[in-house]
Amino acid sequence: MLAYITWDVSPEIIQLGPLSLRWYGLMFAFGFMIGFSLVRRMFLAEGAPEKWLDYVFYLLIAGTILGARLGHVLFYQPEYYFNNPGDIFKIWEGGLASHGGVIGVVTALWVFSKYVSKKSFFWISDKVAAPIALVGAMIRFGNLMNSEIVGTPSDAPWAFHFVNAARESLADVPRHPVQLYELLGYFGIFILLLWLYWKRDAWKAPGYLTGLWFVGIFGTRFVWEYFKSDQGGFGVALTTGQWLSIPLVLIGAWMMYSSKDRGYAEV
Incomplete structure (x- = not known):
């Protein structure tokens, strides 16, 4: 008899009339709250102005959401959204891409460095690297509760049968719980x-x-893409997520190597 886990959870925690609290939103907010407290501790340790924290917090939220949404629109379903531009704003229906989120985060941190702290970009990016990895892990937990980004078919005893998968074709057989794979990877990097x-x-x-964040997060992403069901996009030979991850891993490797020229310390 095939052993697997039946995953039939609701993405909603509680519903009050037309409003509902969903696991995805809660995990997203929870990750940012913990991240905020961690960065605050770093600021206090260096004597940086606490008022800068508000700028970091709001810029990161805006950059993450806008970048991730535009990334999904441009990388995964451009034809659909170009024909239905009004749907671009319907974020509540799902559709956020982590690679686009990175572009948004980098832009937000650049704005903070240029106009608020007047310090090096790496001064703030090195501080938020761990918290953002945690946010990524929390988001993958939200994906699991939404029964989205499911894996390829699997006969492993830890395979999940995603009863509420977005597409009926993805609810046919037990599949890799790739959301959990990524969650554990991102949490380890954190x-x-x-x-x-x-x-x-x-x-x-x-x-x-x-x-290290770039290498760890997108190196992990590249590997687990092999276990994901088709997410759409322009992937040929490799998935869209893998093609987008390769340059980010290379950029991260360059950052790590060149850090010695910016004041290397034994790590």
């Missing part, structure tokens, strides 16, 4: 980055932690 920041003073090598 712990590593936090340890390097506080225990090995990796922040003294500007850009090292940022680069």
Whole structure:
């Protein structure tokens, strides 16, 4: 008899009339709240103005949501949204791409560095690297509760039968719970980055932690893409997610290597 886990959870925690609290939104907010407290501790340790935290917080939220939405529109379903431009704003219907979110986050941090802190981009990016990895893990938990981004068919005993998958064709057989794979990977990267920041003073090598974030997050993403069902986009030979991950891994590797020229510390 085939062993698997029947996943028949509701994406909603509670519904009050036309409003509902969903796991995805709660996890997104929870990740940002924890991240905010972690960055606040870093600011206090360096004596940075606490008022800067508000700018970081709101810029990151705006950059993440806008970038992730536009990334989904441009990378995965451009033809549909060009024909239905009004649907671009319907974020509540789903459709956020992490690669687009990165572009939004980088833009937000650049704006903060240029107009608020007047410090190096890496001064802030190295601080938010670990918290953003945590947010990524929380978002994948939200994806699991939504029964979205499901994996390829699997006969492993830990395979999930996603009863409420968005497409009926994805609810046919047990599949890899790839959301959990990514969640665990991102959480591991979060712990590593936090340890390097506080225990090995990796922040003294500007850009090292940022680069490690890029290599870790998108290197992990590249591997787990092999276990995902088709997400659409322009992927040929490799998936869209893999093509988009390759340059980000290379950029991250360059950041780590070149960090020694910006004041390398043993990490």
